[in-house]
Amino acid sequence: MLKSDFTVVIIGSGFGGQCAAIECLRNDLDDFVILERRKFIGGTWSQNTYPGAAVDVQSPLYSLSFEQYDWSRMFAERDELKAYTESIFNKYGLSNKTRTQQNVTQVVWSEETKLWQITVNGNEQLYARFVINASGPLSTPVTPLIEGQDQFEGASFHTNDWDHSIDLKDKNIAIIGSGASAAQVIPAIIDNVKSLHVFQRTPHWVLPRWDIVFKPWQRKLLRVKWIYSLLRTVIYWLLEFRVLGFKYSRFILGLLGTRPAKRYLQSTVNDDELRQKLTPDFTIGCKRIIVSSTLYPALAHDNTTVHDKDDAVVKLTNNAVVTSQDKTIPIDVLVYSTGYDATDGIISYSVEGRNGAILSNVWADFPRAYLGTSIPDFPNLFIVTGPNTGIGHTSAIFVIESQMRYIMNCITKVVQEHKSTIEVTPNAEDKYTSMIHSEMEKTVWYDGGCDSWYKSKSGKVIAMFPGFSFNYRRMCNRLNLNDHIIKD
Numbered sequence: 001m002l003k004s005d006f007t008v009v010i011i012g013s014g015f016g017g018q019c020a021a022i023e024c025l026r027n028d029l030d031d032f033v034i035l036e037r038r039k040f041i042g043g044t045w046s047q048n049t050y051p052g053a054a055v056d057v058q059s060p061l062y063s064l065s066f067e068q069y070d071w072s073r074m075f076a077e078r079d080e081l082k083a084y085t086e087s088i089f090n091k092y093g094l095s096n097k098t099r100t101q102q103n104v105t106q107v108v109w110s111e112e113t114k115l116w117q118i119t120v121n122g123n124e125q126l127y128a129r130f131v132i133n134a135s136g137p138l139s140t141p142v143t144p145l146i147e148g149q150d151q152f153e154g155a156s157f158h159t160n161d162w163d164h165s166i167d168l169k170d171k172n173i174a175i176i177g178s179g180a181s182a183a184q185v186i187p188a189i190i191d192n193v194k195s196l197h198v199f200q201r202t203p204h205w206v207l208p209r210w211d212i213v214f215k216p217w218q219r220k221l222l223r224v225k226w227i228y229s230l231l232r233t234v235i236y237w238l239l240e241f242r243v244l245g246f247k248y249s250r251f252i253l254g255l256l257g258t259r260p261a262k263r264y265l266q267s268t269v270n271d272d273e274l275r276q277k278l279t280p281d282f283t284i285g286c287k288r289i290i291v292s293s294t295l296y297p298a299l300a301h302d303n304t305t306v307h308d309k310d311d312a313v314v315k316l317t318n319n320a321v322v323t324s325q326d327k328t329i330p331i332d333v334l335v336y337s338t339g340y341d342a343t344d345g346i347i348s349y350s351v352e353g354r355n356g357a358i359l360s361n362v363w364a365d366f367p368r369a370y371l372g373t374s375i376p377d378f379p380n381l382f383i384v385t386g387p388n389t390g391i392g393h394t395s396a397i398f399v400i401e402s403q404m405r406y407i408m409n410c411i412t413k414v415v416q417e418h419k420s421t422i423e424v425t426p427n428a429e430d431k432y433t434s435m436i437h438s439e440m441e442k443t444v445w446y447d448g449g450c451d452s453w454y455k456s457k458s459g460k461v462i463a464m465f466p467g468f469s470f471n472y473r474r475m476c477n478r479l480n481l482n483d484h485i486i487k488d
């Protein structure tokens, strides 16, 4: 009889993988391994090194609820987030449990052995009873195909894979994309470059960021556990309030979103033509709101030219971008800030469940999962930050911790009762998914008049959970046995 190498295999070492590992330790499941495809641990905040990288949710909330940290500012920058991640790895001894440069290329279920076979780097096999996929919704970057791309002789890279060997000083830069990462890169580099051409398909709504560098006395106060928890709670509820606007009241959205955003644009960008280009034609919130007090001044900088969709990149030559208005713009460096496939491409490797069920076929219409986590015919498999678990208004880590409650309830039930598998019923998954998409129709992500990365090719919103995050947590808290099949 084939034996498992591990009880649990965790794929990915970001906050999802870290939380899964910590919960395994807490539940006496220390027979697990984390597989990480990169040379380094840590996920998002180790990978994204682009200038200006920072979180856009207040750090006391964008952190593990049980791991308080001595943050230097309200919105931590990348280095501090990386240091936080490393402190988690050290505290829980996760480095010894992590294997880097282990790219999972396939996972296949065996009904005979009741084990998952995990193929790593295309050849090596591991066997595990449970798989927790924490490969990250925003982990595999998307780069568009552009005519003449191979002829371009300058440097080009995605924000996700910033090339620090290239000195931008006095260079002509083009950046394609104007979303959250571009909004951080642009202000961070503008003073250093000779020219910056920003190619935006659509402008985003922008609200100012009220960042605070904590003073020593504030940090001292925040080291007191209850004060830190109080701040975290206040931030949580202030952010949760935004759901009222995104889902239930366009009046509130207008009052607290559109009006301040318009006023902010009006007061920071004087040039009428530029202001016109930067005014979105969709409802605020439909795409992720950019929270930045430095973006508009950088876009209005003398060195910056903003190109809208009527002047898009159509071609590259050896040293220039050619636009749809037939302008040839010489550039030295091309930065792709073109995002990720957070919907149809959530899992980048092949997953084969019971009776040869292939996940990409099951998801051919659109990705779906019970609590965004489990799928019929894929027993003992759990997806962290899976379909419809994204949250546009609060911290992704809150959702990850919620999912962990459900996942651990499932795994411990099977292990402690000496069962072999747990699997969601097709009926429960179907009911859950129908509820999600019917609720979604009330949201600005569905009918806010934009085409965003929240939507899959089906047109359905897949990257977001349509409601309050505390409702999602409530559903994750208790394992509903009627929704699952547990086998001996």
Ligand SMILES: Cc1cc2nc3c(=O)[nH]c(=O)nc-3n(C[C@H](O)[C@H](O)[C@H](O)COP(=O)(O)OP(=O)(O)OC[C@H]3O[C@@H](n4cnc5c(N)ncnc54)[C@H](O)[C@@H]3O)c2cc1C
Binding pocket: 011, 012, 013, 014, 015, 016, 017, 035, 036, 037, 038, 041, 042, 043, 044, 045, 048, 053, 054, 055, 056, 057, 062, 102, 103, 104, 105, 134, 135, 136, 137, 138, 139, 181, 348, 349, 384, 385, 394, 395, 396, 397
């Ligand atoms: C630039 C950026 C800024 C962000 N800012 C915010 C923010 O302000 N607030 C917020 O709530 N969220 C933000 N996010 C979303 C962020 O993805 C989540 O907050 C969180 O970090 C997700 O953690 P994760 O562990 O699920 O994914 P990740 O941190 O992406 O970790 C996934 C890991 O899995 C590994 N992996 C993937 N595929 C495989 C494979 N086949 N085999 C082995 N390993 C694999 C990856 O290499 C990666 O290390 C941001 C994301 C990005 C990219």
